[in-house]
Amino acid sequence: MNIIEIKGLKKDYPLGDTIVPALRGVDLDVAEGDFMSIIGPSGSGKTTLLNVIGCIDSATAGAVRVGERDITALTDRQITEIRLNKIGFIFQTFNLIPVLDVIENIEFPLLLMKSSAAEARGRADKLIEEVGLREYAAHRPAELSGGQRQRVAIARALVTNPDIVLADEPTANLDSVTGASILELMRRMNELEKTTFIFSTHDANVLKYARRIVKIKDGLIEKEPAPA
Amino acid sequence: MNLILTIAWRNILRHKGKSLVIGVILFTGAFLMTVGNGVISGMAAGIEKNIIDGFMGDLVLISDAQKSDNILLPMMGASIEPVTAYREIKGILAAQPYVKRFLPVGKNLAMVLDESTTAPGYAYLLGADFGEYRKMFPDNFTVLEGSYPAPGERALLVPTFARDEFYDFYNIWFLPAGGRVVKENLKKEALANFPTLNLSTSVVMMGMTSGLNTTNDIRFPVTGINRYGALNQIFGHFCLVDIESYRECLGYFTAADMAAQVPREEKKLLELEGSDLDSMFGGEEMIVSTAKKAPKLKAEAPKEAKLAGDGVYNAVFIKLNEGEDYGKALKELNKALAGKGVRAVTWNKASGPIGGMALIIKGALFLFVMLLFCVAVIIIVNTLTMAALERAPEIGMMRAIGAQKTFIAGMFLGETAVLSAVFGGLGVLAGIAAVKIIPLLKINTKNDMLQLLYGGNFFNPLLSLPDIALTALQLLFVTVVAALYPMRVAVNITPLDAVSRD
Structure with missing residues (x-):
């Protein structure tokens, strides 16, 4: 069953008087529980595609269905609810809340969902265990390494049991060993939590972790090379 | 609410310098307003007592x-x-x-x-x-x-x-x-x-x-x-x-x-x-x-x-x-004197500008403190707006992971409210303490101008609950006004801002 269905997606960005097309008509279906990588050179449109799927950016044309809903015609409040309830994000630069410690960062989305403090802490405790940061629970992000921060970001992305986790170049700011461990962790979480993972990269070493690879170039999906 | 206040408090501690500048302004404004209200209330009470007991009665x-x-x-x-x-x-x-x-x-x-x-x-x-x-x-x-x-x-x-x-x-x-x-x-x-x-x-x-x-x-x-x-x-x-x-x-x-x-x-x-x-x-x-x-x-x-x-x-x-109840006595007396060619008025009406002097000075003080608060508002707005822009990736990320605009607005309002409550509250408490301590010093004067300000021989400021409530209301007003623009800036930060700066 497809959790994401994209038909004829176009995204243009105005740049002064010029319109720059970032996506020129993308068709893509993503199956539930997939572990998919979007690859392509810089400026190919992979981040834009992830942003539109993640309801962070809007489409200029085309249809995007996430779960049961077409996200192209929703209000800001509805879109935000989808982001909170259906999607988890892992950013390139981790983007943790600096004033909250590790455990608080992880439980933050649950508190936004109005879960009880005890429930949120219980779920966060489980995930901090799974990402191997139990002893850092009371640390602030500034006290962690890049790899540790990304682990926190992964735990935070998964804490709400989202249908989809989107990761935009999650290993770009990490050394190769830490990057590999992060991808291992994501893959393990994909298997453990049955969550759909879509991550973008232009690092060929990352591709071996993907079960499905989508190549994008000049705003169009070229072909799907076989996973390594 | 706990989450908002936690983030607000920790952000205040994180930006100690900015918080201190805002806090000192709020403290000063609240302190001046409290003491000023105490002085004016003391003056009003002194004038009332001295006019009633010493010159023209009730x-x-x-x-x-x-x-x-x-x-x-x-x-x-x-x-x-x-x-x-x-x-x-x-x-x-x-x-x-x-x-x-x-x-x-x-x-x-x-x-x-x-x-x-x-x-x-x-x-x-x-x-x-x-x-x-x-x-x-x-x-x-x-x-x-x-x-x-x-x-x-x-x-x-x-x-x-x-x-x-x-x-x-x-x-x-x-x-x-x-x-x-x-x-x-x-x-x-x-x-x-x-x-x-x-x-x-x-x-x-x-x-x-x-x-x-x-x-x-x-x-x-x-x-x-x-x-x-x-x-x-x-x-x-x-x-x-x-x-x-x-x-x-x-x-x-x-x-x-x-x-x-x-x-x-x-x-x-x-x-x-x-x-x-x-x-x-x-x-x-x-x-x-x-x-x-x-x-x-x-x-x-x-x-x-x-x-x-x-x-x-x-x-x-x-x-x-x-x-005796002034209003009731006045009403009954005027009723009893109907047709006698006279009317009863209260001492403060009969004493004209003297009776109203405390009110006029209170108004002037109110304007002065509001002016101070206006400066405070401008500084707070500027500081919080800069903070909002500096924190665009953080706010954008919060929005990306599901924080509604109301949460972001609440966070900014919370920061200003915590600052106002802590520093403004300290200012009010310091003002109350000052108003309580001053009468113990038994400051008296024979200087005519100072007697006017004191409302009598002794400098005896006093505070009523409405005076404190007025200061609290002013602080609340400052908090809300100061938070409005930064809130607007913050809630307009989109998840894309976080991603694009990534």
């Missing part, structure tokens, strides 16, 4: 013909309309259970005449029976020179403030008859001119009224120099004079006039009509053209003057029993 009866309720210091010294029905009024006042004591008085402006200058000066006269006055206001002034007049005695008490004014205007230093110059009581300029001081033990005054053309020049012997215990700057305008002399000066019916039986021949004269009337007033001895010729008053008032119900007054000062 309520004042004035003539219905009197246009303005302000009889203490009316505009341009406008004359106060006479109250002619005191005999009837007296009985009604005595029958009211809420009335503790009352005192009929004459109160008007008099022209002070002196042969040494062509320009006349002015003084307010307060005419009363000295015995009754003493009972009504037992301790409101001390006689520094001379003596307190006996009941029924023809007398004039000149307050130190008025004496200083007379000196400035006429270069005359007034003394009680038979008195000597007390150097300690001389004003600085008079002391400098001590060897050549122009002394006088009497003063010629001519009553001033707008409706009557029957006022007289009267030479008053100065019998004493007094100083009001509080608010001498205000009360010191009023020379206290016996009521019969006052009436003669103002050309009012005296008690003696009321008691007199007019002989048949004089009645005939009064009935005369025709051109010969002018000749009746042709004799030089009938006119007092200079102060020198002003007739001296008799040493004692006629016995009839002791008929307290007779004669004309300008007002009746009324003291109410302790704890």
Whole structure:
């Protein structure tokens, strides 16, 4: 069953008087529980595609269905609810809340969902265990390494049991060993939590972790090379 | 809410420098407002107490013909309309259970005449029976020179403030008859001119009224120099004079006039009509053209003057029993006096700008603190807006992972609210402490201007709950206004802002 269905997606960005097309008509279906990588050179449109799927950016044309809903015609409040309830994000630069410690960062989305403090802490405790940061629970992000921060970001992305986790170049700011461990962790979480993972990269070493690879170039999906 | 406040508090600690700048402004504003309100409330209470206990009582009866309720210091010294029905009024006042004591008085402006200058000066006269006055206001002034007049005695008490004014205007230093110059009581300029001081033990005054053309020049012997215990700057305008002399000066019916039986021949004269009337007033001895010729008053008032119900007054000062409801007493009194040609007004209306002075100063202080708060708002808005822009990735990320705009708005409002609550709260507490400590220092003054500010002799600021509530409301207003624009900036940060800066 497809959790994401994209038909004829176009995204243009105005740049002064010029319109720059970032996506020129993308068709893509993503199956539930997939572990998919979007690859392509810089400026190919992979981040834009992830942003539109993640309801962070809007489409200029085309249809995007996430779960049961077409996200192209929703209000800001509805879109935000989808982001909170259906999607988890892992950013390139981790983007943790600096004033909250590790455990608080992880439980933050649950508190936004109005879960009880005890429930949120219980779920966060489980995930901090799974990402191997139990002893850092009371640390602030500034006290962690890049790899540790990304682990926190992964735990935070998964804490709400989202249908989809989107990761935009999650290993770009990490050394190769830490990057590999992060991808291992994501893959393990994909298997453990049955969550759909879509991550973008232009690092060929990352591709071996993907079960499905989508190549994008000049705003169009070229072909799907076989996973390594 | 806990989450918002946690983030807000930690962000404040994270940006200590900015928080401290905002906090100091909020602390200063709250402190100034609290102490200022305390000072003004103390001043208002002091003025109220001193006017009620020391000058005019709780309520004042004035003539219905009197246009303005302000009889203490009316505009341009406008004359106060006479109250002619005191005999009837007296009985009604005595029958009211809420009335503790009352005192009929004459109160008007008099022209002070002196042969040494062509320009006349002015003084307010307060005419009363000295015995009754003493009972009504037992301790409101001390006689520094001379003596307190006996009941029924023809007398004039000149307050130190008025004496200083007379000196400035006429270069005359007034003394009680038979008195000597007390150097300690001389004003600085008079002391400098001590060897050549122009002394006088009497003063010629001519009553001033707008409706009557029957006022007289009267030479008053100065019998004493007094100083009001509080608010001498205000009360010191009023020379206290016996009521019969006052009436003669103002050309009012005296008690003696009321008691007199007019002989048949004089009645005939009064009935005369025709051109010969002018000749009746042709004799030089009938006119007092200079102060020198002003007739001296008799040493004692006629016995009839002791008929307290007779004669004309300008007002009746009324003291109410302790704890009486002003509004209720005023309403009932006006009802009881209906048709008697008088109306009762409260002391603060009767004292005009003096009664309203505390309110005016309170308004000025309010504006000053609001100005301070405006500066605070600008600084806070600027600081929080910069903070919002600096934190765009963090805010964008919060939005990306599902924080609604209301959460972001709440976070910014929370930060400002925590700052206001902590620093503003400390400012209010410090202000309350200061207001509690100041009276313990027993700061007192004899300086007239400071007495006005203190509302009496002692600097005794006090705070009421409404004063504290007002400060809290102002802080709340500042918080909300200061948070509005940064909130708007913050909620307009999109998840894309976080990603695009990534």
